[in-house]
Each structure stands twice: as C-alpha cells, then as structure tokens.
Amino acid sequence: MTHGIGAIATGAIATGCAGGCSGGGFSSAAFNAGVFAGATSSSSRRRRNNEGTGSCCLLCSFILFFTCLMKMKPRTRIILTWFYVILGAVVATVLTFKHNARAKVPISPSDMRIVNQPSMMFCDRVELDCSSLIDYYVMKHEPSIDESKVINYTENVNGNIERDTYEYWGFYLLKGSNVKMSYVISDSIVLYVFKGDDGFNKWKKDVNCYDCYLKRWFLFNSGTAEYDIIETDQYYYVFSNEDQFVLPSKRVDVTFQLSRTRYVLDDVNIRCPNTFDCTVELNGEPQVIVVRMPEHSSFDSPVNVYCRPRVYMYFLLYALAPCVVGICVTVAIYRFTRLKNSSQRDRSESRVHIVSNDERLSGFGYGSVQLGPNNQSDAVIRPSSYSAAQKVVQSNSGSPPSYEQATKKEHV
Structure with a gap:
C-alpha cells in the first residue's frame, strides 16, 4: 500500500498589474523624456541588431563546421568524424547502462x-x-x-x-x-x-x-x-x-x-x-x-x-561497431580526396602543349633543351647561327655591325 498527502491545485494562473496601474494625463517633460528614451532605444536596438547579426553568423559558422558542411581539409573532416563516433559510443553506453543498471x-x-x-x-x-x-x-x-x-x-x-x-x-x-x-x-x-x-x-x-x-x-x-x-x-x-x-x-x-x-x-x-x-x-x-x-x-x-x-554485448555494439563505422567513413573521405586531386591534376596537365619530335621551334635560345620521351639527339634545340640572325636583323632594321666590330667595341 502506498500512502501520501498533498495540496489541491486548480491549474489557474493569476494575472494583474504589478506595482499598481496608472492612467490618464499628459506631461511635456514626460513627452520629452519619452522621445529621448525612444531615440536611445532605437540606437541601442540598431547596435543590438548588428551584434545579433555577428553572433548569428558566428553561430552559423559553428553549425556548418561541426556538421561538416563547410569546406575543410580532409584531415579536419576525419578528426570530426572520429570525435562524433567516440562521443556517440560513450553517450550510448552510459545511457544504456543507466537504464538497465537498477530499478x-x-x-x-x-x-x-x-x-x-x-x-x-x-x-x-x-x-x-x-x-x-x-x-x-x-x-x-x-x-x-x-x-x-x-x-x-x-x-x-x-x-x-x-x-x-x-x-x-x-x-x-x-x-x-x-x-x-x-x-x-x-x-x-x-x-x-x-x-x-x-x-x-x-x-x-x-x-x-x-x-x-x-x-x-x-x-x-x-x-x-x-x-x-x-x-x-x-x-x-x-x-x-x-x-x-x-x-x-x-x-x-x-x-x-x-x-x-x-x-x-x-x-x-x-x-x-x-x-x-x-x-x-x-x-x-x-x-x-x-x-x-x-x-x-x-x-x-x-x-x-x-x-x-x-x-x-557492450563491446560489440558500442566499441567494435563504432570503430567499423569510423574506419569506413575515413576510407571514404580518403578515397574521395584522392579522386578529387587526381581530376584536378588531369585538368591542369591538359592545358600544357607538349611538343613532339617532328615539330619545329623558332626563336632564339641560349641553352640546349632536350624534348621527347626518348631524349633523341634530333630533338635537341640549338640557338640560331650568327649568319641567320644577321639576315633577320638586316631585314628588320638595316645592316648590323660585323662580328669583329661588335667584339672590338665590347672589349673597348
């Protein structure tokens, strides 16, 4: 047999004017005070709105970060995954044990x-x-x-x-x-x-x-x-x-x-x-x-x-199973990251023009560059001869000095 006593409650909520209610009348001093208070209230409200906007943005950033919905490094995403796995396993273990421990x-x-x-x-x-x-x-x-x-x-x-x-x-x-x-x-x-x-x-x-x-x-x-x-x-x-x-x-x-x-x-x-x-x-x-x-x-x-x-049973459900889930998610993140990096590298390499051995390059060079996968000798690019360069310059700006004149002037 259970036994007890208590007070009767009706569930009603009393309402009224706290500290008394007043009404009627107009005062210029009260009006001016009201205008000043209204302006001050408007200014403080704008400041509060700005502060609220910043707080809202910060809160949104936290939510996006902890839900892994914002751009982040794969390492950070993996750390967050394991944090949630461990936290969920610990909370589930404690709640289950507490529910079944004693009654x-x-x-x-x-x-x-x-x-x-x-x-x-x-x-x-x-x-x-x-x-x-x-x-x-x-x-x-x-x-x-x-x-x-x-x-x-x-x-x-x-x-x-x-x-x-x-x-x-x-x-x-x-x-x-x-x-x-x-x-x-x-x-x-x-x-x-x-x-x-x-x-x-x-x-x-x-x-x-x-x-x-x-x-x-x-x-x-x-x-x-x-x-x-x-x-x-x-x-x-x-x-x-x-x-x-x-x-x-x-x-x-x-x-x-x-x-x-x-x-x-x-x-x-x-x-x-x-x-x-x-x-x-x-x-x-x-x-x-x-x-x-x-x-x-x-x-x-x-x-x-x-x-x-x-x-x-606790080990299987709250230790082994979370570890398997965490490993699967980690592998998925790692493979997705590798696939993404590989596709980006392929797109960047597609913009580079590879010169074949049969193509001719024109221009001036100051060193020997070997092209081609087999590094063949016929693919060696060498600078133009002096006579060829002299013909090009004559056709554009007149007769250049001779080699001897140019070298003598340079030594002088």
Missing part, C-alpha cells in the same frame, strides 16, 4: 506482481533483493490470473485532512479483485478512484481534470463504497477536502477490505521462497519474474532489481 518495484503486504525484467540483450543475470522476506518465482511465460481463488486482506487507515489538501492510499490490484470500503468522517468529503500514475499525476496539477479519474463519490458522515477491478494496475483512493471556507480539518477513518485474485504458479522454473534475495540467470530465453509479499508482513518494502551487464 525499484514497490511491494506491500499481500501484493503479488510481475517485475519488469531488464533487457536480456544487455544483462547477463538479474539479482533481486528486499528488506523483507518475500517469495520469488521465475517462469517462462506470463502467468494467468485465477479469478476464482481470492485471498482477503484488511487494511485500517485514518487521517486528518486540512482544507484544500488531500490524502491517498494506493494498492496494486490484479484483474478480478474487489475493494470494499467502510468509512467514518467528521464532515462531507470527496473520494476519487484513479487507475495508474498518469491520470493521478495530471489530477495533482489540476483538480478540474474530469477525465483523469475513474469514479468520484461525495461522502457524508459514514457509509460504504465498493469498486470492482477490471484491469491489472496500481489504483489510488484519494480523499479530498475541497471546502471553500476555513473550517477545522476533517477526520477520516477508513477500512479497506480487499478480495485479491492471484497468479497461477504451475509452470515455475525457479523458486526462492521466504528469502531476502534471489539471482536469476538470463540465458537468452524469455523469463517472467513474479514476487509475492505474505499477508502477515508488517510494512511496505521495495524490491531492488540489479542488472549484471553482459560485457561482450
């Missing part, structure tokens, strides 16, 4: 419920322990509910409920169970019945959530109420003091008479009866764990469920 299942006297088993993929075995002596059962399939056999359990509770507060008691009930209540209260009060945590949590935030509860009673003085359970779940019985006037707290005395159905335990593989802990090996076959707390237990106690990790 708590609340259990009360006379409760019988199925424990949500951790993932068999990531858990090698499951260890369960409880501070009370309880029974553990492990089966291959989810057991059926025997509605013909019930056990009776009685719980007496009481409380003083102040104005605009509530107090609740909760039970985990199997399909086919029945709850009878006999109550004595000092004044009128409202009783709600909730199925599951979702509707109850919504009602806690807004008491006007009319589709959150299964049933509502207005109780006066004393009487009885009864409710049949049509679906297995956690059920909450909430007593709410919704008086609009300041009145003394209301005394509530309630007796819950539970007729509880049970699971059929015919196909049980492992039994850990009347013990604090139990270990269940997960060998790849689906297994269902059922826990039962005896009726004579005196207090509630959660069952702790621990998952012992399957190390090789």
Whole structure:
C-alpha cells in the first residue's frame, strides 16, 4: 500500500498589474523624456541588431563546421568524424547502462506482481533483493490470473485532512479483485478512484481534470463504497477536502477490505521462497519474474532489481561497431580526396602543349633543351647561327655591325 498527502491545485494562473496601474494625463517633460528614451532605444536596438547579426553568423559558422558542411581539409573532416563516433559510443553506453543498471518495484503486504525484467540483450543475470522476506518465482511465460481463488486482506487507515489538501492510499490490484470500503468522517468529503500514475499525476496539477479519474463519490458522515477491478494496475483512493471556507480539518477513518485474485504458479522454473534475495540467470530465453509479499508482513518494502551487464554485448555494439563505422567513413573521405586531386591534376596537365619530335621551334635560345620521351639527339634545340640572325636583323632594321666590330667595341 502506498500512502501520501498533498495540496489541491486548480491549474489557474493569476494575472494583474504589478506595482499598481496608472492612467490618464499628459506631461511635456514626460513627452520629452519619452522621445529621448525612444531615440536611445532605437540606437541601442540598431547596435543590438548588428551584434545579433555577428553572433548569428558566428553561430552559423559553428553549425556548418561541426556538421561538416563547410569546406575543410580532409584531415579536419576525419578528426570530426572520429570525435562524433567516440562521443556517440560513450553517450550510448552510459545511457544504456543507466537504464538497465537498477530499478525499484514497490511491494506491500499481500501484493503479488510481475517485475519488469531488464533487457536480456544487455544483462547477463538479474539479482533481486528486499528488506523483507518475500517469495520469488521465475517462469517462462506470463502467468494467468485465477479469478476464482481470492485471498482477503484488511487494511485500517485514518487521517486528518486540512482544507484544500488531500490524502491517498494506493494498492496494486490484479484483474478480478474487489475493494470494499467502510468509512467514518467528521464532515462531507470527496473520494476519487484513479487507475495508474498518469491520470493521478495530471489530477495533482489540476483538480478540474474530469477525465483523469475513474469514479468520484461525495461522502457524508459514514457509509460504504465498493469498486470492482477490471484491469491489472496500481489504483489510488484519494480523499479530498475541497471546502471553500476555513473550517477545522476533517477526520477520516477508513477500512479497506480487499478480495485479491492471484497468479497461477504451475509452470515455475525457479523458486526462492521466504528469502531476502534471489539471482536469476538470463540465458537468452524469455523469463517472467513474479514476487509475492505474505499477508502477515508488517510494512511496505521495495524490491531492488540489479542488472549484471553482459560485457561482450557492450563491446560489440558500442566499441567494435563504432570503430567499423569510423574506419569506413575515413576510407571514404580518403578515397574521395584522392579522386578529387587526381581530376584536378588531369585538368591542369591538359592545358600544357607538349611538343613532339617532328615539330619545329623558332626563336632564339641560349641553352640546349632536350624534348621527347626518348631524349633523341634530333630533338635537341640549338640557338640560331650568327649568319641567320644577321639576315633577320638586316631585314628588320638595316645592316648590323660585323662580328669583329661588335667584339672590338665590347672589349673597348
């Protein structure tokens, strides 16, 4: 049985004029101050817009860089790839381990419920322990509910409920169970019945959530109420003091008479009866764990469920697989870069004119240059003779000096 108290919330939001509201009137001083403030505000707004534009550009650059959408060196792209691979592997490992590492299942006297088993993929075995002596059962399939056999359990509770507060008691009930209540209260009060945590949590935030509860009673003085359970779940019985006037707290005395159905335990593989802990090996076959707390237990106690990790599965999924992905992406980047550089080199070489051995070159040269793939002697380009150069110059600008005259003048 779970128990708690809380304050009633209506979900309304109060609005008003903070610090008072004023109106009417015109003042020249106020007008001038307003104009000056408007000009200052406009100037500061322009500065903020410029700063915002620069910040936006910087943010866009960061986004483009970290998403590898901007031009960058292949080495930088590869480093970013491995950064994301390692980061993703670490985050996934931590989240998976945290999700499967530990869980708590609340259990009360006379409760019988199925424990949500951790993932068999990531858990090698499951260890369960409880501070009370309880029974553990492990089966291959989810057991059926025997509605013909019930056990009776009685719980007496009481409380003083102040104005605009509530107090609740909760039970985990199997399909086919029945709850009878006999109550004595000092004044009128409202009783709600909730199925599951979702509707109850919504009602806690807004008491006007009319589709959150299964049933509502207005109780006066004393009487009885009864409710049949049509679906297995956690059920909450909430007593709410919704008086609009300041009145003394209301005394509530309630007796819950539970007729509880049970699971059929015919196909049980492992039994850990009347013990604090139990270990269940997960060998790849689906297994269902059922826990039962005896009726004579005196207090509630959660069952702790621990998952012992399957190390090789973590290694395969979060170490080996990311490395394979990172290597594939790295090879793809390297090959694409080589292909791109090769195509650019081919385009640059296509602009160079290669002279064959049969072509004749004209002009003046001051050294011997060998062309052709075989470096043949007939491909040697030599400077023109003096007589040939003399004929060319005579045809363009008249008679040049003789060789002897030119050399004599040069030595002088």
